[in-house]
Amino acid sequence: MSEYQYVLSAQTRQRYWLVTLLIVIGLALTASSVYFLYFPNGYQGGRNPDYNTSVLFNRTDWSQIHLWSGIAMIIILLIHIPVHWKWIMDMGKRCFGKTECKIGRLNPHAKFNLYLDAAAAASFMLAAISGIYFLFVPAGRQASAPTFIFDYSAWDVIHTWSGVIMIILSLAHFLYHHGWVMKVSKRVMKREKVVETV
């Protein structure tokens, strides 16, 4: 009888599948975002020739893709935070602990990674908060939309730019760590024989 075990640890496999899920949902979110960046306006009484332009899907479908992939992204990243909680706390202690800030002592790669992640997290928070605003204030109610800190147009601009910055930083994050993704992808399904008995 032979027994096999995964080459990778359970933690690495869990992290890999979480990243894979984030990439798939991120691609759906990015594709729908690009549609709404290039076809920004809705129905305008027949004055908008670009209304409901179909690029693979029509406007309503892209809207649904954007909505549900955005909600999924928020849920998955809320799971992502506890998974990396130790790293977040370590970094927090380094900078906000009683001892002096030690970020300056990190090597350049670690420092770049830290700033990249912090900027991506900040832009994600803005995109998520503004996205939640749009869940409760759909486009059709624009003129009568309640002002919550900012007016509708300001939330739109915040959502657009924080979303675009988040996508760019996420791409940079992926390219920076693509070596890990490629290496783990090759090993994730592989099992090796550890015990062999007759």
Next chain:
Amino acid sequence: MLKKIALGIVMVGVSGGLIYGAVNRTAARTGTSFNGNGNSGSHRNQGWQDGEGIQATGRQNGAGGNNGNGNGGRGRNIAEESFT
């Protein structure tokens, strides 16, 4: 080295496309002018995007007839869209 250049080109290309699109959307949604990809004119009257505004127009023009009801219906359909 070649790989780094290729990744850099991808990064710059995607970032450029997204920023161009974001400027395009910001211009369209805030009513400012932007000589972009031919969407000019699509933001002449931002009020047309508003379902409430369309309903009000329908009530004014339709004189209680079918035209008014039809426009009102269109307004409600648009209201079902999300932030877009």
